[in-house]
Every structure is written in structure tokens, then in C-alpha cells.
Amino acid sequence: MNDSALRIVWIYPDLLSTYGDQGNALILERRARLRGIPTEIVHVHSSDAVPVEGDVYLLGGGEDRPQILAARRLIADGGLKRAAERGAAVLAICAGYQIIGETFGDDKDNPIAGVGLLDIRSGRGDRRAVGELVADVDPALGVPRITGFENHQGRTQLGPGTTPLSRTVVGVGNGDGFEGGYAGHVVGSYLHGPALPRNPGLADLLLRWTVGEIPPLPPGWGERLREERLAAAIG
Amino acid sequence: MSKLSLRARLAATLGLSAARLSRATGRGDGSVIGGRVALKVEPDVLAELSRGRQLALVSATNGKTTTTRLITNALRALGPVATNEFGANMPSGHITALSSDLEARNAVLEVDEKYLPMVLSDTKAAVVVLMNLSRDQMDRASEINLLAQKWRFALRGSPAHVVANCDEPLVAWAGLGSSNATWVAAGQRWKEDSWCCPECGGHLDRSADPHWECHECGLRRPEPSWVLDGDTVTDPHGRKHELRMKLPGDANRANAAIALATAAVFGVPPDNALPRLREVTSVAGRYSSIQRGPVEVRLLMAKNPAGWLESFAILDPPPVPVALSVNAQVPDGRDTSWLWDVDYTVLRGRKVFVLGERRTDLALRLDTDDVEFEVIDHIDQAVAKTGTKRLDVVANYTAFQQIRTEWGRVT
Structure with missing residues (x-):
């Protein structure tokens, strides 16, 4: 790995990348590059060890079986947990969000052990949540209203150690009026779309956590897409 | 087709009238409404219409319509073929296709991935053709691992002859449910949905592409008897055939290789089938x-x-x-x-x-x-x-x- 570059570690694209999850890595890289920050995207396959020296770790969505396999391998490997403990930023989406919690449900809703980066527990709801989602982010994070596409059957309960990422305006999210959760620099969300291309503010939050204050960028296609999707979902 | 019951014959006739009405009024090609009407009159109409015929069912994420057309063209060497050429690939469309040609001994039906187990059970098709499975419209489609599992289960209980692409791990695993398979090495460009073993979830070793193998449970690529390499198909006798298709691209070369293998199962040899495949230049407006x-x-x-x-x-x-x-x-x-x-x-x-x-x-x-x-x-x-x-x-x-x-x- 390059020591001077911002290291974006994409965890298990072979297991957790069902729907455009690569977009989160590409947008982080682009928004860093536009500010003159050199970046490097490291692909970590499920047969590889997870490096501990990364700056931002990304986990995507996955089907039931790959999700369980990914959780088992991440626990056995231990690298992601050590990286989070030393303060690296983590963004985990959908199946990845559930994996970084304490437990999640398999296809029969039996609890499966997660990596335990967030104090959350996920199970299966009665109905699949499918559609556009809009939510207002915790004001402490300084990120404007987020949008994305959710497609999951999970219901997630947050324990006292985890703060809701946002309050849902449209959509299901965690299932209790909130969407996603965070603690320190670890954030989880159900949002595909993918989340960072659809929400430049969320991408910049991860960059601020990693490199400190960053200059704003002139509005581009990402901002335009966000406004278009907000207008479409709210009407 | 003289064995068709009176009720089924009535169902077929009424369905076709509805289809003609739909076309005449400019509402569509009539494939769906015709089948729906027939189903109302006789729920077993699909099974009845299939009886006594040799059917091939064609399913995949991509290339269903094209491959159905290619196989149909090849089988016309044997006489009339009933087919759902407009891509109406659910049972109502199948009923319309089979009703439209009651005399055809052979039929080739494009089947939506989710409906394959049901249509196989209803039609008792002699041949099932499987090309590929990949992520597609996941807000409404099934997870593809689940789909492969359902295919595998359906094939396990069926005597159908499977013609399948062994270079696609999910498809091959589904096809291995059958005890009677012809494997075609038709290639796979998109690999992002098959890094994981369909049997045990382990990481697939794909370092010697097109071979693939799971070191955890031992599942591996079945040995093909038909091999596509560039524009050349090698048949089970070791004879080489230049495809020279009018349809462009590797995906259509793969579709053609699978169509040749399927035609052979029906008794149409490659030399006879290939010129018929080359006649296809456009399918439902695609490539036109x-x-x-x-x-x-x-x-x-x-x-x-x-x-x-x-x-x-x-x-x-x-x-x-x-x-x-x-x-x-x-x-x-x-x-x-x-x-x-x-x-x-x-x-x-x-x-x-x-x-x-x-x-x-x-x-x-x-x-x-x-x-x-x-x-x-x-x-x-x-x-x-x-x-x-x-x-x-x-x-x-x-x-x-x-x-x-x-x-x-x-x-």
C-alpha cells in the first residue's frame, strides 16, 4: 500500500457487491482527487487478509449466503475490527450494515454473529422494504437530507452505544422511523443507489473524518442527481 | 394433436380469438391476453397443449429471446415449430404459442427464469436449455442463488435432457441436478455473480478460466462435449464448425453454440442447423x-x-x-x-x-x-x-x- 495516499479498502467485492457498491469507492476516490488528495482503492477478496492500515473501509450488500460467509471470514480475520479500533472510517451498506452489528438473522431468522463494530441487532421483517428512501441526517454530522434506494427485509434495533444516522421521511430504513446508525467513525445504512454517489455530503463526511477539513467543491452531477431524486420522492 | 380434449380445444380457440382482437384493436401482439383467456376456460390447458410434442424450454437472464429464435430456426428443418417469438415468456404466452400451431410436433418456448420449474412440471418438456444467470432488476427479481436452487430442484425431479453452459457456475450447478445433461463451453464475460461456490459458499478458484473449481467442497466445472472457441464450435465428434453468424458479438456466438447443441438433441446435425442460424439477423427489433x-x-x-x-x-x-x-x-x-x-x-x-x-x-x-x-x-x-x-x-x-x-x- 502507498503510505502517503488515502487508502480506500473495499471489503469482499466477491461476496458483498450485489448492486453497484463499487460506486461508493469510485465517488470517494473522485471527491478526494478533486481536492488534490492522492487515493488508492484496495480490493480485498474473501480469500485475502484484511489490511489494518486503511483509512476508509467499505462493505456492500449481498445475498443471504454470501452475507453469512462474509461475517464468518471477517470475524476469523479480525483486521476490520482492529482497523475500526484505531479510528479508521467504515461505511457499511445493507447486508454489510447488518454484518458490522452484534447479530443478524439468516433466512430463517436465526441469529448469526456479526463483527460487532456497532451496537445493533438485525432480524427479518414481515415484508420486504423496496423503494426510494429520504431521511434527515442527525444534525451533529452536518450532512444535508439523504436519498437512496432500499431493498431489504431487515429490521435493525440500535443499542445505547449507537446513534441513528437519520430520521426517515420516506421509506422504511431500520423499521422504527430511523435509517442507519453510527458510532465514532463507523456508519451503517440500508441505502443503495449507491449511497455516496447519490449523497455527496455523506461522501465528504467520510473524507472529513479521515483527512480533516476539506474545501467545498462546486456543485456537479452528484448534487443535481440528489435534488432530482429528492424531488421525485417527495413530489 | 387429436388427443386435445374438447374443453382444451375450446380454450385454445377462445384464447386465439382474444389475441386476434387485441392485435386488431392495436392493443398489443395478443400473446398475453390470449393465454389468459384460455387459462380461464381450462386451467390444465398448458399441460394438454404440450402432450405428444417434443418441447424445448429456454431460460437465462440474457439471450432468451435470441436463443429461442435460433433453436426454432434450426428445428424447422424437421417441420413446423410452435414458439413464443415475441418474448411473452410466462404461461399465458406459452399457451398462445402452442394454441397457434396445434399441428407442430416440436415447440421451443422462451421461459421467464422464475416460471421455469412450474412450466417444466406442466409441460413435461423433453429438453431444458440454460445459458446464464446474473444480477437483474433486483427490486423485483429473486436472488439468483435462490433461483439456481429452484432450477436444480426442478431438474432433479424431471427426466428432461438439459443443455447448459458449463462455464457459468450457477447454471452448471443447477444443471447438475439433472442426470441427463449436455454441457456446452459457451464462455462467460460477466463473472461478478459467480465468485462464490453455489454448493457451499466457498471462494471459487477461477485462475485457469474457463475452468472453475471449489477447493472446499470439490464442485467443479463439468466436462463439455461442445466447445466454443472464438468463432469455432467443436462438436462431440471433434468436428469444427465456423459460426459466421449475422448477429454480432460473443454473447450471440454463445447462444448459437447452445442452439447447435440443442438442435443435435432433436436430431438436426450442425451442418444442417448452422445455415438456419445464420438466417437470423434481428430478433424483436434487437440488433436491427x-x-x-x-x-x-x-x-x-x-x-x-x-x-x-x-x-x-x-x-x-x-x-x-x-x-x-x-x-x-x-x-x-x-x-x-x-x-x-x-x-x-x-x-x-x-x-x-x-x-x-x-x-x-x-x-x-x-x-x-x-x-x-x-x-x-x-x-x-x-x-x-x-x-x-x-x-x-x-x-x-x-x-x-x-x-x-x-x-x-x-x-
């Missing part, structure tokens, strides 16, 4: 060329990441521009996340037009891959600005249908 003023426009439909990858591989070289059109209506899948699964860097240095109801999503995607583009509102703007005499158009399902409708249907 349309003259718009001085510009020859080629229409390519791509519904999912694997399809876009195949389309990019057959674009005319620059300076021929390409127009990309994306919608996110229900038939397309309402989530556009899949755009980020496609690598657009191959379009760098080419003139690119972007349109469709989700053109902003596509614009951001291209911008991120450093591809220059121009956003337009209507396909005719791309035609006006080509600067050459040709234009390639790649569009997903409803975006494709919109362009076809505006320019008049072409087949």
Missing part, C-alpha cells in the same frame, strides 16, 4: 438497423450489467458515436444502482450521448469514469449530431421500447 434520414442507426437492448458489457463489446469503432438511454420503470427495475456495476471507461475518446428518464444518474456515472458526454432529451438529437453516417444506440428495456415505438416497430 433503421435508416433515419442519412444515418443508419443500430439498436441494442441491454437490461443489466452483463448485457451492457456485451453491448459495449460490439459497438462500431469510433468515430461512430453511441447513444445510451436508461429508464427505471417497473420492467427495467426501479433501482439504477446497477449502473455502477458497469465499466464505462471503454467509452473514453468516443462521442457519447446520454438520454432517458434517468439520464442524470447515467451522467454522474460517466463523469466519474472520465467519459465525456452530451445530455440530450430525444434520440433524434443524437441522430442529427452524429457527424457520421452511423449511430449505435444502447438502451434498457422501456427506453428501447420507447425508441422503437417512436420510430415505428421493426422486427
